[in-house]
Amino acid sequence: MVKAKVFVLEKQFEGLPKEGDLRLVEEELPPIKNGEFLVEALYLSVDPYMRAYIPLNKFGEPVIGSQVGKIIESKNPKYPVGQHVVGYFGWRTHTISNGTSTIFDSKPSLVPKFGDLPLSLALGVLGMPGNTAYFGFLEICTPQAGEVVVVSSAAGAVGSHVGQIAKIKGCKVIGITGSDEKGKFLVDELGFDHFINYKTADLDKALDELAPEKIDCYFDNVGGEISSTILRHMNNYGRISVCGAISGYNNETEVKVTTIQRPMISFNLTMEGFIFSRWADRWTEGVQQNLKWIKAGKLKHPESVTEGFENMPKAFIDMLKGANIGKAIVKV
Amino acid sequence: MVKAKVFVLEKQFEGLPKEGDLRLVEEELPPIKNGEFLVEALYLSVDPYMRAYIPLNKFGEPVIGSQVGKIIESKNPKYPVGQHVVGYFGWRTHTISNGTSTIFDSKPSLVPKFGDLPLSLALGVLGMPGNTAYFGFLEICTPQAGEVVVVSSAAGAVGSHVGQIAKIKGCKVIGITGSDEKGKFLVDELGFDHFINYKTADLDKALDELAPEKIDCYFDNVGGEISSTILRHMNNYGRISVCGAISGYNNETEVKVTTIQRPMISFNLTMEGFIFSRWADRWTEGVQQNLKWIKAGKLKHPESVTEGFENMPKAFIDMLKGANIGKAIVKV
Incomplete structure (x- = not known):
């Protein structure tokens, strides 16, 4: 028994x-x-x-x-x-x-x-979070070499993976995270270009400084006011992949945040939400590619x-x- | 002089x-x-x-x-x-x-x-608003016959045009507007299936009743809480075309509204903002098609x-x- x-x-x-x-x-x-x-x-x-x-x-x-x-x-x-x-x-x-x-x-x-x-x-990295990062970032953000990528909840399982794929694709990567310790890990260990500690930094100012050329891709794990702010720093024809909304998960009622329609229109933005199971039929492709990157020393886990x-x-x-x-x- | x-x-x-x-x-x-x-x-x-x-x-x-x-x-x-x-x-x-x-x-x-x-x-109808409706709806919402389309600011120049294109494409069309008079005009004169007077109706309830099969395409002229509410009634893989944010234009500061990340994720939604000049090189195509529809008696102006x-x-x-x-x- x-x-x-x-x-x-x-x-x-x-x-x-x-x-x-x-x-x-x-x-x-x-x-x-x-x-x-x-x-x-x-x-x-x-x-x-x-x-x-x-x-x-x-x-x-x-x-x-x-x-x-x-x-x-x-x-x-x-x-x-x-x-x-x-x-x-x-x-x-x-x-x-x-x-x-x-x-x-x-x-x-x-x-x-x-x-x-x-x-x-x-x-x-070789399961659901890995395939969430792989498909949710590459299919929706379609990052190009030289573009600027911002990832929120950047030290999490998905965020840390997305940032590394962005580096593999030749992008400039800025991670938003909640402590300097995690931020330094992203830069020193995972090769992110910059981090912003959203608990201590003025996000608007930090983005002005770190992304004066504006943001092409935003991988959103958090939602909330952080995302409303980031959208105002996007480039024309920017892409936003909405993976999570962790900033609101602990709230009793839905959070109220600054509307996003204006930047959506002014910058011709595209925003797409997803659940990883959308790409269930390509599961093995994601796992195999992530495994290849790990073996090549390009993807830490x-x-x-x-x-x-x-x-x-x-x-x-x-x-x-x-x-x-x-x-x-x-x-x- | x-x-x-x-x-x-x-x-x-x-x-x-x-x-x-x-x-x-x-x-x-x-x-x-x-x-x-x-x-x-x-x-x-x-x-x-x-x-x-x-x-x-x-x-x-x-x-x-x-x-x-x-x-x-x-x-x-x-x-x-x-x-x-x-x-x-x-x-x-x-x-x-x-x-x-x-x-x-x-x-x-x-x-x-x-x-x-x-x-x-x-x-x-044969100028900027007409091409805004034509390209902004067809290119971003890609409506299919039998789908449910919601248009906000539906009695305006662009909204009234979008709703009629949606009918031409065989969709079920619900217009959101600010008076019963305008709503009746949309249904009686322009062929919309239903209207919702957002000033008097409970939008959540009205959408439950009029779109129990959920919304496939939302053409957004208003932004604000109306749009946050509509997004919670979307179908899986729904498309949102963001054309305007008139609900916020008269506010001193940006309005705060319920976040949209949750429905974006849960329903795999795609949202895209645009300025009409994006399709400047196809200007004549839009004008000619709208003119054809007018001559065929399918598009009122x-x-x-x-x-x-x-x-x-x-x-x-x-x-x-x-x-x-x-x-x-x-x-x-």
Whole structure:
């Protein structure tokens, strides 16, 4: 008899989630049936999107999320014992799956060989955040060499990846982040040209100084007033990829910000929002290209690892507070 | 010696412009030189964009705007006496031009033959507003038969035109406007399917009722909270063409509205702003197609005509207040 540890929604979030909003419970799993397999979690992911999706959970239901696990029992020939699998199984140590998709049209899939790279990358640079960066930036912003790219939430899993792709494409890259420590990491370790600490800098002035030639591409992870300000610094025919709105996720009601219609018109801007699953049929392309860049030494993949399944709520809240650099991961 | 009557900027606008903000002066024109020609105004245009552009004028300088006039003297073989010309000559009864462009990369051009249609249409359905509707809607919204189209400021020159193109393309069309009278005109005279009076209706409820299948294309003339609300009713992969932001033009500072990043992401929306001059090289295509639709009885071209050059400020303010149906024109 396998006992799974599972986090369930206990109390609706108000503002920044609190550890007590989620409760750890134990669940006795039944024997697996034909077509099913049993997964033991190795690494779990905490991501910004969860702040928007977890409140849609029912109370007492497992919290949604993805993980890399090992198949420890199987009655499904497509998912053999010993293989590693990545899937949206939720915040739980053990899961019985039959291989069908849960959310985001995303079926559990066997983790391909990454050489000697860690398995956790399947949750980051070689998984959903990596493909979010790859397709969401390249397909929507269509960056050209010599252009100016601004990325918000630049030290996060997606932002830090987007900035590095922009450098690979020959762009000038400015990262917006919430601390000098994270900013310096972006410049010194990841090759960003500049950073702006939005908590201490005057964003308008900083953009005047760092991007006098104006911004061609803006990869938006945050929304809010930061994005309204950045739009006023765009070049004619600028492109904005809207990936996230983390600045508003912790608010009870939608934030009010300066309208963006004027810069949209004056500068002939194009803005496009997306969910990564739009490019589900090109998934492998993204993973393979990101893997190539890693092997060529062009794409770094910082991780902030929290140890212990029971620390998932803390890792989640720390990530929302911006404590992490790169991908936030929990190691069981 | 020709004396021109000219409106100049006297006082900076505060909120809704007042008649006293503009002053009528007389200007003695010199004899024309080689390469020049003299135009006498017949029809002048008042348009929403002027609320945003006139404040950029210097005090005492003629107010910007377009007109249809008659060439009454010429030393330029390209612009012969007796011909009608359309150009951005400003708010003035007589103008000396040498045929170069002033604003919007737009040179004065001879008005082509419209058959027995009025010359004033060169300022409306067969001019800038007509091409704004034609290109701004078709190129950015790419409407498909059976789709749901919402147009704001729907009784204005551009909005009333966009709605009719949407009907020609086989769409279901909902116009947002500020009075039941204008709304009924849109439905009864122009063939819109529905109207919503944003001053009296609950926009959220009205859209739930009139567009339960969700909105595919939104042609935005107003910005502000109306646009934030409409975006929450869009379909997956919806397209938004941002043409104007008239809701904010009379405000001293930029309006604060509900952020739009969430619907942009959740529904994979694309939003694009534009200035009509983007399609300057396809100008004739737009005019010819609009003319064809008029001749086929598919495109009506309502005008609200104010008599008398001295009434231009009143016509301008009335247009900003939404008193007009269709194109607002001043007849000298």
